[in-house]
Amino acid sequence: MSDKTKRAVFVTRFGAIAASVGSAVGLGNIWRFPFEAGEHGGGAFMLCYIGFILVVGLPVILSEFILGRASRSNAMGAYARFGRSRSWRGVGLLGIIASLMILSFYSVVAGWTLEYTVQSALGAVADANRDAHHARFMAFSTHPWRPVLWAALFLLTNHLVVSRGVTRGIERAANIMMPLLFGLLVAFCIHSLMLPGAAQGLTFLFKPDFGSINSRVLVGALGQAFFSLSLGLGCMLTYASYFSSSTRLTRTAVTIAGLDTLVAILSGVLIFPAVFTYGMNPEAGPALVFEVLPAVFGRMPGGAIWSFLFFLLLLLASLSSTISMSEISIAYFTDGRRMTRRTATRLSTAIALVCGSLCALSFGPLRDVTICGQTVFGLFDYCSNNILLPVGGMLCSIFVGWHLDRTVVTAQLSGNQRTVHILTFCLRYVCPTAIAVVMLDALGIL
Numbered sequence: 001m002s003d004k005t006k007r008a009v010f011v012t013r014f015g016a017i018a019a020s021v022g023s024a025v026g027l028g029n030i031w032r033f034p035f036e037a038g039e040h041g042g043g044a045f046m047l048c049y050i051g052f053i054l055v056v057g058l059p060v061i062l063s064e065f066i067l068g069r070a071s072r073s074n075a076m077g078a079y080a081r082f083g084r085s086r087s088w089r090g091v092g093l094l095g096i097i098a099s100l101m102i103l104s105f106y107s108v109v110a111g112w113t114l115e116y117t118v119q120s121a122l123g124a125v126a127d128a129n130r131d132a133h134h135a136r137f138m139a140f141s142t143h144p145w146r147p148v149l150w151a152a153l154f155l156l157t158n159h160l161v162v163s164r165g166v167t168r169g170i171e172r173a174a175n176i177m178m179p180l181l182f183g184l185l186v187a188f189c190i191h192s193l194m195l196p197g198a199a200q201g202l203t204f205l206f207k208p209d210f211g212s213i214n215s216r217v218l219v220g221a222l223g224q225a226f227f228s229l230s231l232g233l234g235c236m237l238t239y240a241s242y243f244s245s246s247t248r249l250t251r252t253a254v255t256i257a258g259l260d261t262l263v264a265i266l267s268g269v270l271i272f273p274a275v276f277t278y279g280m281n282p283e284a285g286p287a288l289v290f291e292v293l294p295a296v297f298g299r300m301p302g303g304a305i306w307s308f309l310f311f312l313l314l315l316l317a318s319l320s321s322t323i324s325m326s327e328i329s330i331a332y333f334t335d336g337r338r339m340t341r342r343t344a345t346r347l348s349t350a351i352a353l354v355c356g357s358l359c360a361l362s363f364g365p366l367r368d369v370t371i372c373g374q375t376v377f378g379l380f381d382y383c384s385n386n387i388l389l390p391v392g393g394m395l396c397s398i399f400v401g402w403h404l405d406r407t408v409v410t411a412q413l414s415g416n417q418r419t420v421h422i423l424t425f426c427l428r429y430v431c432p433t434a435i436a437v438v439m440l441d442a443l444g445i446l
């Protein structure tokens with residue numbers, strides 16, 4: 001483990017929150033949440049999502065915070081420090097491997113975003129026709145090398161930030177990117193709310209339709225809550241190991257969960273009024289951002305600028321998330337393997353480049369290379385989201401709920417007994433049960 005006195009810290013409270021919110025706010029909020037909510041019962045889905053954030057998300061985020069700050073170590077080191085059996089280290093290792101998998105496929109989508117940002121700036125994404133955008137997206141994503149190039153460029157940008165270290169790289173980037181992201185989001189929402197289709201869009205997004213809530217939707221809402229809060233892989237654990245000892249963990253967790261949910265909802269407010277105003281189909285699923293929205297911008301006055309700003313927003317959100325994913329393995333390589341930060345960053349980027357290229361190509365030339373019936377992209381996505389993330393989250397809550405000394409928990413929560421009791425109850429009983437039910441359901445066992 002590294003010398004504790006030399007371990008990096010986020011120097012300001014704002015920086016710590018900006019970096020953590022940056023991790024949480026990503027493609028999960030801006031790309032996925034709106035179409036999930038729109039398709040699965042609007043306000044009803046949102047209530048389930050918020051419920052999961054409160055009873056599962058908040059306790060698990062707090063458990064990661066406690067482990068991270070108490071150990072001042074990486075995901076694996078934290079379990080090694082407090083685990084009475086060596087096998088607990090496996091939980092940390094699982095998170096480190098999963099984080100590299102997520103980084104790989106996430107960079108592909110972020111690479112598409114980067115391409116769209118640049119193309120929008122060049123005024124090339126201004127067609128009003130959805131079919132044209134569909135053809136364009138298919139041609140791009142199946143191209144033999146372009147998606148690889150853009151994913152690589154994105155990873156390189158990510159590399160430049162993380163290689164500068166926790167304070168000068170991650171914190172400084174977050175301090176600039178997060179206010180910009182919120183500014184853009186608010187400007188977009190004001191614009192959207194002034195469009196003639198605003199009421200229709202908001203009704204689509206918020207109107208609760210409890211009839212469309214079934215177990216699949218609940219599974220989706222819990223998975224979304226986990227992914228969106230960056231839980232289960234030791235991401236928040238690693239960031240918390242850089243929090244100063246005076247950071248209030250409960251308050252920080254509530255702030256992050258609140259801002260993350262706010263961004264998800266605002267993304268829906270940004271998207272649906274525009275989609276209705278310009279007569280597009282809101283139920284487009286994953287194609288919403290890369291096919292429907294460009295057509296919406298194509299019909300909007302000043303659309304080229306809005307299109308550029310939108311993809312820039314998505315890019316900022318993606319970058320601040322991949323930074324946090326990289327940091328999980330980098331912290332492990334530097335603390336646990338005693339590498340210099342430079343070597344650690346290079347190794348992490350190199351792994352992501354190789355695996356990310358395979359993911360990028362799995363829409364085109366490697367489309368027929370399948371493992372268990374899935375392409376590389378599909379496999380990485382499926383394994384990490386449906387298996388590794390929930391398993392990691394469940395084991396973390398069991399570890400902190402049952403295994404970790406209460407005095408450690410109490411000290412990290414500044415002696416607040418009421419919070420310790422509620423948290424322990426949730427971590428012991430509520431979280432593992434909820435996660436197990438949802439996982440078994442997702443795997444088709446229940």
Ligand code: TRP
Pocket residue numbers: 023024025026027028029102226227228229230231232233235321322324325389
């Ligand atoms: N929370 C991010 C999003 O919503 C993704 C993310 C970043 C993540 N770091 C993570 C997901 C760690 C799981 C684990 O897009």
